[in-house]
Amino acid sequence: MAKDPEAAAGAPAFTAKDYTDPPPAPFLGVGELAKWSFYRAVIAEFIATLLFLYITVATVIGYKHQSDPNLSTPNAGCEGVGLLGIAWAFxxxxxxxxxxxxxxxxxxxxxxxxFGLLVGRKVSLIRAVFYMVAQCLGAICGVGFVKAFQKAFYVRYGGGANELSAGYSKGTGLAAEIIGTFVLVYTVFAATDPKRNARDSHVPVLAPLPIGFAVFMVHLATIPITGTGINPARSFGAAVIYNKDKAWDDQWIFWVGPFIGAAIAAAYHQYVLRAGAIKALGSFRSNA
Structure with a gap:
């Protein structure tokens, strides 16, 4: 059989699959509790969520104060960063x-x-639970700092809490949260896909950029509806510190919507785009 001239010349041989999918994370992941790297990751999630809520909620409060029409400043409605600036902050x-x-x-x-990564078997159940607790605690602390530093304006301007805007039904708010979170989690899966990372070496470096842009774009669309949750920790932390009835009345929307959207995005990416269901069926047939 004649040899391929390029192979004979020492050219690299490429296969149809030039990447390796990582194995699914263990479901429980009890062994992680004995590792310092696990607790370091939990601390990182706490601090990151604290910083996220502090900067973003402070931006919201500052904008509402600067654009308050009751102030004596002329053209107050045009002051501040505006909704576009809030979206950029998030x-x-x-x-x-x-x-x-x-x-x-x-x-x-x-x-x-x-939760989406848990559904996609990217993280264990124990890691997911610890992360969620750390994120919620970080969010509470972050909003707490905003209230402490801007006490004069915090309560007056709504505390940055997510609420369903007047004129929108709860169903509309729920749909906005589902779709918005779907966009975010779908982007997370796409940006961190090992298949894409293997073929485009620059993608791991740029992965945070599309994720940030996804958050920005979703805020532009849903701020007028719900104030944009798509993050239960963000909504929960603001509600805990603000602690007014309206924030708690609509709180379920900012948990149910994001979790449904995340689950749909994970299933769509893993089992439709990456053909996880077909691969599992093929493996089952070959074993049989």
Whole structure:
């Protein structure tokens, strides 16, 4: 048989599959409790979520104060960063914090992202639970700092809490949270896909950028509806510190919606785009 001339010349031989999918994470992951790297990752999630809530909620409060029409400042409605600036604050902070913490904890900073990765078998159940607790505690502390530093304006301007806007039904708010979280979690899966990373070596470096942009774009679309949750820790932390009835009345929307959206995104990416269901069926048939 004649040899391929390029192979004979020492050219690298490429196969159809030039990447390796990591094995699924263990379901419980009890062994992780004995590792310092696990607790370091939990601490990283706590600090990252604290910083995220402090910067973003402070931006929201500052904008509402600067644009308050009751102030004597002329053209108060045009002052401040505006809704576009708020969206940039959320998206920009996610970009920064994912970049900083991705190598330590994966840079979730969001229980919905953690839940989606759990559904996709990227993290264990124990890691997911610890992350979610750390994220919620970090969010509470982050908003607590905002209240402490801006006490005069915090309660007056709503505490940065997520609430369903007037004129929108609960179903509309729930749908907005589902779709918005789907966009975010789908972007997370796509940006960290090992198949893409193997073929485009620059993707791991740029992964935080599309994730931050996804948060930015979703905020542009859903701030007028729900104030944009897509992150149960963000909504929960603000509600705990603000502690008014309206924030708690709609709180379920900011948990149910993101978790449903995250689960759908994980299933879509893993079992449709990556053909996980077909691969599992093929493996079952070959074993049989």
């Amino acid at each position: 998206g920009g902070m996610i970009f920064i914090l994912v970049y900083c913490t991705a190598g330590i904890s994966g840079g979730h900073i969001n229980p919905a992202v953690t």
